[in-house]
Amino acid sequence: MLDDLVAGLARHGSTDWSAEYWRRLEPGAAAIGCVPWLTDHAVAEALASFDQCCVVVDKQQPEYAAVRRLATEGKPLSSAYLDGFEEVALPDERGNPPIIHPYSGRLQPVELGPVRVAGWQRAIDGTTRPMLHAKMLVLGVTTYYEDDEMFAGDVLKFHPKSTWMGSANWTQAARRHIEFGMWSDDVGLVRHNYEYLLSLLTFSEPRGAATIGPEPELVSAVWDDDAFREYFAEHRDQYDDE
DSSP states (O other): OHHHHHHHHHHHHHOOGGGTSOGGGOOEEEEEEEESOBOOHHHHHHHHTSSEEEEEEETTSOOOHHHHHHHHHSOBEEGGGSTTOTTEEOOOTTSOOOEEOTTOOSOOOOEEOSEEEESOOOOTTOOOOOOOOOOEEEEEEEEEEEETTTTOEEEEEEEEEEEEEESOOBSTGGGGSOOOEEEEOOHHHHHHHHHHHHHHHHHOEETTOOOSSOOOSOEEOEEOHHHHHHHHHHTGGGSOOO
């Protein structure tokens, strides 16, 4: 079953996406996913070959060699490509969320991955704690271009193309188990899994996070409504009645 997972990763990573997207859009193979345990080097190697990648593992997982391999050899995915992350960023040095005001510009994107963690640390006394138990991947294509005509600046996008889900962890032990796994390019299912993984990314933490419980790294920006009211009042003549 893991051989099929690795084969699917290889197919996606070796596809010439410029046949579907203009070469000027700089299309690249990308992946986001989650799994409790990652010890299989073939899976780690296949993911590390992608142009961008972010895999969330459970925080109770030890620092296995395959995780280190993906973390050191993989290329992180920028949040700038992801739907809904336009107003998600890192807090400031005091832990406060970024403020959006008329002169703030775009928020600074965050490099996600190639490995992140989510959940709770393993309890010293052996008490059971909740785990990230989903095993899921969404493979996509990232595109980028500079919009000089509409003055929108850099336009970046992750286009979800296919998804994998199954019962198996990405471990060497799973190769000796009776497991289930499947690929699908059904548009509705791919979108559903993509949105699930996006929500998980907002809940995740950097690899090596030492907090006992979940303390998400990313925060939602706050809009300064008073600043916008003052701005539009001062520049009323530049806008029509609507």
